[in-house]
Amino acid sequence: MKPHHLLLTLLLSYPLFAQSPLQTQLKQIAQTANGRVGIAATVIETGKSVALHGNERFPMQSVYKLPISMAVLQQVDKGRLKLDQRVKVKTSDFVTPGQHSPIRDKYPNGTELSLSELLRYNVSESDGTACDVLLRLIGGPKVVMQYLHSLGVKHMIVANTEKEIGSDNAVQYQNWSTPTDAVLLLKALQEGRTLAESSRGLLFRWITETPTGVRRIKALLPKGTVVAHKTGSSGTVNGVTAATNNIGLVTLPNGHHIAIAVFVSDAKADESVRDKVIARAAQAVYDAWSPAILK
Known part of the structure; x- marks a missing residue:
């Protein structure tokens, strides 16, 4: 064997390259989706991290309403x-009749709302109409992309209404x-690097109080755990669901924060299984990193 081949063999066999127990657990959880699953998570205060297909591309669906709302709030701050x-x-x-829009359903003849109300509808109720009005108000997806790039988030694309x-x-x-860049966005939000404290406080309230996603990140965490999050979901076409997503910030008992993103894409599993993949992934990360396990 040539010397450089021997060195490579030794390096690859070194424990540094072995999967962590948490990563192995996440891989097992992901297999139940019968599709593609991407996961990234980090403890913001310590940098402890894990990822599964963290650099692959996944359709966001309504997850993209979070960066859109953040870009709008930056315009408010300015x-x-x-x-x-x-x-x-x-x-x-x-938006089209098949898309979620409480505004359309409540005001079939149109209405006039405050910017604050539109933002709440967008991130808390995941209203597609609110999202498009906000995009129009700030100048379209290109403005959101400029905002994301200013945060160093370069692998998240907002291109359409x-x-x-x-x-x-x-x-x-x-x-x-x-998933990795979704976590970067959450990290910027948690660290207060992106918005004035007043705007950040409003956004956190809306994404913590949201009624969406009760069966996803939040589902298997200890009662009372604070989770600020945004969901994203597609329809199912020919038995395949393009997107079942949830990204969020989970507060640990010691006050530290987990930023986590779970994207389930092109999955053949039913909705309950897809939701459970997200819930079990969040539970695994929480259990692995919660200081409660040290007692």
Whole structure:
């Protein structure tokens, strides 16, 4: 055997390259989805991290409403927009009937809402109409991309409106993120590097109080655990579901924070199994890193 081949063999056999027990557990959990699963998680205060397919691309679906809302709030912080300004929502703004929109359902003839209300609808109720109105207000996806790049988040793409995504099943794949960069976004939010404290506080309240995703990241964590999160879900076409996602910040008992992103893509498993993949992944990470295990 040539010397450099021998060195490579020794390096690959060294324990440093072995999978951690947590990564092995996540891999086993992911297999039940019968699809592609990407996971990334880190303890923000210590840097402890784990990933499974962390640098692969996954369609975000409504997860992308979080960076969109953050970009809008940055405009508020800069004085270009005001939370109490009134914004018209026209019937032409409504997303397609098959897409989720409490605004469309509540105000079938259109309405006028404050910017603050639109933001809440966008991230807390995952309203597609609110999302598109906000995108129009700030100048479209290109403004969101400029904002993401300013944070060093370069592998998260916001390219389309909700209405465009709803018009063609293939379009959702153009709006993607790697799990690793989703965690980078969450880290920037938690560390307060991106928004004024007032805007950050509002956003945290909305994504903590959201009624969505009760069977995902939050489902198997100890009662009372604070989880600030955003879900994303696609429809199912020919037995395959393009996106069942959840990203969020989980507060540990010692006050540290786990930033976690779980993307389940192109899966043939049913909804309950897909949700459980996310819930079990979050539980595994929490159990591995919670200081409670040291008692």
